[in-house]
Amino acid sequence: MYLHLGSSVSVPTEDIIGIFDLDNASVSRHTRAFLRAAEDEGMVLTAGEELPKSLVVCCPRGSWQRVYLSPMAPATLLGRLESLRFGKENKI
Numbered sequence: 001m002y003l004h005l006g007s008s009v010s011v012p013t014e015d016i017i018g019i020f021d022l023d024n025a026s027v028s029r030h031t032r033a034f035l036r037a038a039e040d041e042g043m044v045l046t047a048g049e050e051l052p053k054s055l056v057v058c059c060p061r062g063s064w065q066r067v068y069l070s071p072m073a074p075a076t077l078l079g080r081l082e083s084l085r086f087g088k089e090n091k092i
Contacts, residue, residue, distance in 0.1 A: 005070040006048035015058040
């Protein structure tokens with residue numbers, strides 16, 4: 001199954017390592033260093049033109065780690081993910 005992150009970007013659910021609130025996560029110097037390193041390596045992808053609200057870390061099988069900046073709220077993405085995983089109707 002795939003989780004829609006915004007614009008035309010969707011990722012396989014089994015590749016998702018974590019979904020984080022960008023405002024809260026970016027307070028930590030460790031997160032900022034991680035994002036800086038990921039950006040330097042070309043691993044950061046933007047899922048939309050709007051201001052990003054979520055940080056989605058993925059690790060596809062047989063590929064390098066990817067970090068997506070999504071304009072969707074983390075609660076929205078988590079709700080969609082839970083709906084997909086537990087077979088509920090996706091109402092969001």
